[in-house]
Amino acid sequence: MHHPHAASRDDAAQAASDILVRLHARAPRVHCITNAVAQSFTANVLLAAGCVPSMTLSVEETGAFVSGAQALLVNLGTFDEERRRATAIGLEAATTNKVPWVLDPVFVDRSETRARYARELIDRRPAVVRLNRAEFATLAGTAPSRDSTMAFARSNGIVVAVSGEADLIADGHRIAGISNGHPMMSKVTAMGCAGSAVLAACLAVETDALRAAIAGLAIIGVAGELAAERSSGPGSFAVAIIDALHGLNAATLNARARIS
């Protein structure tokens, strides 16, 4: 992290490791309003990371589930009426109960309707928006750079995590880069969605949203690297990353996190 008061790389990796230890110790409940394609993989990723996922979208129940959760994920991957209703109810409950939430504005670059909806959600102040470079460009109106990412974070009062070959994570004042991960991650559906769920889980145990976002992306990135060593294609990679997340300990995360 680069900032007048920024922690060093070692401090950031240590903070991520501490967050992982707390995840395992506290087993936070993370409610996910996510797309149908991602639900099962996301639930398994959260379980492997030591969390308790819930996924209901029912109008009667989303409020109760979000109120009892320690974090909320809102993912726009399938953008239907049922999920929009669940999102409205979920955000109401999250605001009332101060449950931190992550927005993953999947595919806003492909549909103006979706981009408009994402902008409305950003006005509701997610703790973190996690998106890829094309999605950032659509919402911010400019390509992601250190300056534009910090500016977008500052003007919206949120943490922004832009994933790519190297991830950029910024709030209005601090910025960090992460260069963990593996190209095979882009060959598995819902990998990004699951990464956002891990990020939400970290928010459940860490009030500094920037540190939580760094930890979440480092955890999934390191797990991806470990999985790549034990797999022979995207099918076995998707299995191995679940195993790697489950087996990941603080020492390995600390040693392998590449945070700048």
Next chain:
Amino acid sequence: MHHPHAASRDDAAQAASDILVRLHARAPRVHCITNAVAQSFTANVLLAAGCVPSMTLSVEETGAFVSGAQALLVNLGTFDEERRRATAIGLEAATTNKVPWVLDPVFVDRSETRARYARELIDRRPAVVRLNRAEFATLAGTAPSRDSTMAFARSNGIVVAVSGEADLIADGHRIAGISNGHPMMSKVTAMGCAGSAVLAACLAVETDALRAAIAGLAIIGVAGELAAERSSGPGSFAVAIIDALHGLNAATLNARARIS
């Protein structure tokens, strides 16, 4: 099973093995009204157990699919209008055609709406209700014990299967325990739902619902133990349990079933 006329442990394991043989021989059709997170894994578990799953929730079709099935699973994991409509139609068809059905009242401990709905469904007389300890406590108003489980079964005229470190299965007169399974089963999403589907499949080939429930839980439990020997985390475990179910034969089930 403990009961004046109860079979011995050996008889119960033999009965489970016979049920497995019939599953493979008859390939029963099992219709599942189940949650979105569980659908794919449940279908694969049923296929691996030699059954033919169907999953449609359509208002026009659920009746025809249930009428042509040999068993029905109703799982409350995601509790939306579409599934409630499908459940109403499915139960109508099951009653008319005497198709035995299993209720899995997922998460009734987290939502009063859901618990109320589950109680209504129990009044419709499922052959078996399969649930965990927290869900039992919510519906029965007391923690599960041998006495409370038998009492709940008797007063509702159903078989109750409470899963936990050791499973308890009771009708109003007989009770059995099963101590198969593996802790990793709780780290895979929809594992319980898939277990309930196997239980439904056993009902398709066995009219004694207590014996069918014992067989279903023994089959999934033994498969879990075999999978644990061949996996290195919850990702590979979820894959290995499908392989283990597919490869499970009567002799292995008989030898490994721990029924008391």
Next chain:
Amino acid sequence: MHHPHAASRDDAAQAASDILVRLHARAPRVHCITNAVAQSFTANVLLAAGCVPSMTLSVEETGAFVSGAQALLVNLGTFDEERRRATAIGLEAATTNKVPWVLDPVFVDRSETRARYARELIDRRPAVVRLNRAEFATLAGTAPSRDSTMAFARSNGIVVAVSGEADLIADGHRIAGISNGHPMMSKVTAMGCAGSAVLAACLAVETDALRAAIAGLAIIGVAGELAAERSSGPGSFAVAIIDALHGLNAATLNARARIS
């Protein structure tokens, strides 16, 4: 292929290999209106084959996604209102933008409502209808044979691909057989749906729909054979076929395709 102007077996295998090379080079976008059980596996199969899948069913977005896609899959596996609305919008967009589409009329043999709907869709002229023997018999009114398959293709002005122990693929003038594949493919849910998605992907890079259909079925069939060599049950098979698809190259496809 047997036809006055038909290519030899070697030519057909070479054509399939060329299509695979183009798939990898062009990474076509394939939109899938498919059932909930199949969505995740289908997306992973398309990614492994080098394509970019999209899966949204939203009324507002399906038009935009289909217009921007190079091929469309319509699968009837779960037959609900949401998917029928998405299908109406998707076909409108496909027709306007000349996006070729594949119909997979899953389970039409189990429900007259579904069969009627499938017949309406065939009147909208999919490039290819891909179905199993029982589904063909329901829609064509006769068992599949070389003659009945060609007749059904001719009278509807479509390519018909009937899967079975040996696949039959015909347009009104030409017919081919493929004998690739493995019995384990029938033990994995949504394997047929995923195969239809690969077929749609081939249509995205090949205007001769018969050649595209042959290539799609040969690709998934050869991948299935490779997966069977590296797996020990349907769980590991489902993982291995994704790896095999990802690793499949033109030389292997050409050497192993059994097209007559």
